[in-house]
Amino acid sequence: MSHWSRRAAMTVASVLGVAALVAATPVTANATGPVTLEASYTSVSYGWAKVERWYDSNPGYITANYPADGRLDQTGQRRTFFGNVARPAMGRYLLSYAPGWNTNAKPTPVLLVPGAYEHADMAWADPSTSHIGCGASSCPNTGLMQALSGAGYKVFALTFPHSAGNNYNHAQQIRNAVRTIRSATGAPKVDVVAWSMGAVAARMYVSGVKKPWGSPYGGDVRKLILIGGPNNGWDWTFRHGTYPAILTYAECGGAAIGGTAALAQNCYGTLYSHPELTAYITPAGDYFPGIRQMLRRWDATYPLDPADFDAYTTYNGGVGTYSSSLGINYAIGQGSVIGPIRSAGVPASISTYLLCGNTADIPYPWHNEHTGPSDGTIFTASCTDPGGIGAVTANTTLSNLNHLKLAWDTSAKNQIATWLN
Structure with a gap:
């Protein structure tokens, strides 16, 4: 394993070790305020x-x-x-x-x-x-x-x-x-x-x-x-490998959006780590919850494109050539709402x-x-x-x-x- 890959793997391991505890913290129920x-x-x-x-x-x-x-x-x-x-x-x-x-x-x-x-x-x-x-x-x-x-x-x-x-x-x-x-x-x-x-x-x-x-x-x-x-x-932010991270990491020239899958990203030969710009709950906090809540897998319908660098590891989790990811299942497990809203249903009284x-x-x-x-x-x-x-x-x-x-x-x-x- 290369020096970069070891560093990327350590990034994944360190976040995995604590993020599960963060995700498990319950939200306190409170009465509605004025x-x-x-x-x-x-x-x-x-x-x-x-x-x-x-x-x-x-x-x-x-x-x-x-x-x-x-x-x-x-x-x-x-x-x-x-x-x-x-x-x-x-x-x-x-x-x-x-x-x-x-x-x-x-x-x-x-x-x-x-x-x-x-x-x-x-x-x-x-x-x-x-x-x-x-x-x-x-x-x-x-x-x-x-x-x-x-x-x-x-x-x-x-x-x-x-x-x-x-x-x-x-x-x-x-x-x-x-x-x-x-x-x-x-x-x-x-x-x-x-x-x-x-x-x-x-x-x-x-x-x-x-x-x-x-x-x-x-x-x-x-x-x-x-x-x-x-x-x-929606699974765009996970299925396209390094591309969403390039639009997200300032070191790669992007800074307009967030909620990427990449815990670490290689920008012009240097590895950077920004868990605060991901869709996950991490020890750094929860910065893009709305992005995570839209997630659902679509790879069984539309296979990943191998031309998108690191598409497999970004989608499924792991260390790729240029990036590291916890994977879409990990993020979905932290609170996608697509399943719940489809199960609950929009009332038929609403056109x-x-x-x-x-x-x-x-x-x-x-x-x-x-x-x-x-x-x-x-x-x-x-x-x-x-x-x-x-x-x-x-x-x-x-x-x-x-x-x-x-x-x-x-x-x-x-x-x-x-x-x-």
Whole structure:
């Protein structure tokens, strides 16, 4: 075994020795605490009418860690709205109000829920501001928010404190936002449009998948539109060997995302170890729980590509030529929620719509999902999978759209507006 391989193996062994103890630590159940409005802002960019900061004082919220390099910090106006705090506590969240939220004629309000690494501004109001790109070489500066608001809908959007945070927390914040919107508009129910990782949290809320401290589904969602959702899970961050780590490790030139499988990665001939950038719970903490919670194996359907360096060891665990990994089964065992939400089921009383893409052309440096038909990130077969959904009213795959375009392309916006109507 080479010197590098011995070091990588030691990294795996040291994390294995302690991470099991971390993963086994139970979350304390607590009674639900009151939800309070902390601040309201009317001087807002990107076309919003106002933004409110809310705080759920429930002590059960699960702590997640923020990477020290600031890649998940709140910045710009969102940092201001979070009380000039870059790393908010998990109980805090922002609710953005679109123009016409209190005057538009459509009777059922719409709540927009962003995906991983996103927030209300870049996901729904100005895709050109996204730090991971919009999925095209030229990006629009308006999005689904403006389209729906202009069509007469009362539109709202969530921003979570941690953009790759714990979906048990996010599901409760969706519940809180729905209650706030109903109170503000007088509507008996709300339509929820959720994108990517946000689809997982939305399904958790309506399916009643929660911790003991969480509140149950309130019967207050009329329609559920899931955009690019990993409805039968996702394994991109594990199946492509070193590529996700290269996009994650700053030493390799990446720093935009996280939740990689690589405990250690060789960057330009030097071995670096960043357990805090992985999808695992490690002695360093739990930095990307939302990524881990979307995991499910797909290798039996779409075999790994041997051209992806270290694909086998990354997926199954072990030391490869350039990296080391604990493997996808280890991460799934630390808390994937795909099985629980499919077993719990979306109530048949909710009209559910699945909107998917089939084009893997997200611009470089993204490593497009190429081992099976996909939108560049999510297998199309996962997005279109109706398992655990009581009433799938429509299941549509739009041609020539990748995962990012699904949130803003004209054909996608028109489809969503048609379904809401």
